[in-house]
Amino acid sequence: MFIRNGELVIILGVKQYLKLKFFKSLRFYLILLLMIVGIIPSVIMKAMVLENYEKRAVDVRTAEIQNQCTVLCEQLINSHYQEQGISEIIRKELIQLSDIYNGRIMVIDDEMRVIFDTYYSEVGKYIVSGDVVKSYRGQVVSQYNSEKKYIEIALPIEDKDEGIGVMVVSVSTDAIAATMTLLNKKVNIFQIVLILIVIVLAIILGSIMVRPFEKITRTISNLTEGYDEDLDVYTYEETALISDAFNRMIRKQRTLDKSRQEFVSNVSHELKTPLTAMKVLSDSLLMQEDVPVELYKEFMQDLSGEIERENKIINDLLELVKMDKTAASLNVRSENINELVEQTLKRLQPIAAASNIEVLFKSYRPVTAEVDEVKLSLALINLVENAIKYNKENGWVHVTLNADHKNFFIEIADSGIGISQEDTEHIFERFYRVDKSHSREIGGTGLGLSIARNIIVMHRGAIKVFSQLGEGTTFSVRIPVNYVA
Ligand code: ADP
Secondary structure (H helix, E strand, O other): OEEEOOEEEOOOOHHHHHHHHHHOOHHHHHHHHHHHHHHHHHHHHHHHHHHHHHHHHHHHHHHHHHHHHHHHHHHHHHOOHHHHOOOHHHHHHHHHHHHHOOEEEEEEOOOOEEEEEOOOOOOOOEOOOHHHHHHHOOOOEEEEEOOOOEEEEEEEEOOOOOOOEEEEEEEEOHHHHHHHHHHHHHHHHHHHHHHHHHHHHHHHHHHHHHHHHHHHHHHHHHHHOOOOOOOOOOOOHHHHHHHHHHHHHHHHHHHHHHHHHHHHHHHHHHHHHHHHHHHHHHHHHHHOOOOOHHHHHHHHHHHHHHHHHHHHHHHHHHHHHHHHHOOOOOOOEEEEHHHHHHHHHHHHHHHHHHOOOEEEEEEOOOOEEEEOHHHHHHHHHHHHHHHHHOOOOOOEEEEEEEEOOOEEEEEEEEOOOOOOHHHHOOOOOOOOOOOHHHHHHOOOOOOHHHHHHHHHHHOOOEEEEEEEOOOEEEEEEEEEOOOOO
16 A cells, blocks of 8 residues: 555555455446345345234234133122132132133232232232223223233223222233244244345346346457457347447448558558659669750659659648648638638639630629638639639639528539549549549649548538539539537
């Protein structure tokens, strides 16, 4: 045990650690729950059974004695016990009754004086207890003392001629207590057996119930070790949900992995192509003796073109990587979109002029929106540059700007070569080019549209393409006027 960074760190042995881990496990809680559910009712049942038995046994005994005493009271009244004294026969019966129940019987006359006592000790004495007084009023009073183990009953001897007397009977409940002890022992044995069965069942059930979770852990560990398998634990609704969510995540991960691998191989390929060309050009120059200056110049021009191309690819790649890194940090400000489009078109005017392409801008209304000016310009440049690059000699490019209360819309339509239906599905992918050699000829890297779409999506907007092969292409962009973070 020591202190690290102000925290108390306890070093545990492996065994202790495993023990602690077990107490934190779902298996432990399940076992505990099953044990509680199995054991508590048996404990309550035991207490109830014993209590009910005791109550019932005492009630039966009380009723039994009360019946016999009522008969004796009748006999006492008939024999005029107060005037003529208690007859020998009744005395014997009283003694017999007290012997049977291991108890004591007292008969008290109408003046509260004891005239008969099976213990003989109280004869002649006066008894003024609460129960006796109640009995003088005609009540039968009985009470059970579980600690001292006896039942006491006081009955009125209602003699109309000689006045009311009372019979007090107290009997031992040792027999009931003995039966209770025996019963308690039996119930205890039954309970121990039951608890053992519950514990064993709880351990087995607990282990079975957590098995699906162990399978989930195993599959995930296998995955981290390189085995590519799906999670198919459909035992419970919860594990089915986990399996589905996990498989969805894995599928997404696989697609990402695949596209990352493709991207890396594409990048290496694209970067290698200009380098190979440069190597061929420089080697062929080196291998020739007395190369004429014109040929040198021609080769050097080609070399310079390849270097420029390599540079463009690297710049585009850096742009994409930068966007991935700063996806959440757009430099958003309220901008005049009309001006932004006009500036962009102005910058591209020289390229358009070189191919004698007419670039027209039509704005339906002044638009102000919250955008990252630098990034949105870059997206527009890529789109308009494509419209010029993939156009025909003397063609046109029409750019329109419109807006409603929520979004603004930019459309870039051209009279160019168009894109086939099949290719429009792929043109936004990194490095995808419809006609590789043609695109290469006119300086394409296959990254322009990917960059443009990334920027538009970062602005929570969307881009769509409509094209007819040989007739022209229209890109339409929609971006919210107010940026939603
Ligand atoms: P590139 O650098 O090759 O232009 P982009 O990502 O900008 O790469 O475009 C991908 C491909 O989509 C291009 O190679 C081209 O074949 C096609 N494309 C893009 N814009 C147009 C357009 N306006 N007209 C016809 N084809 C287009």
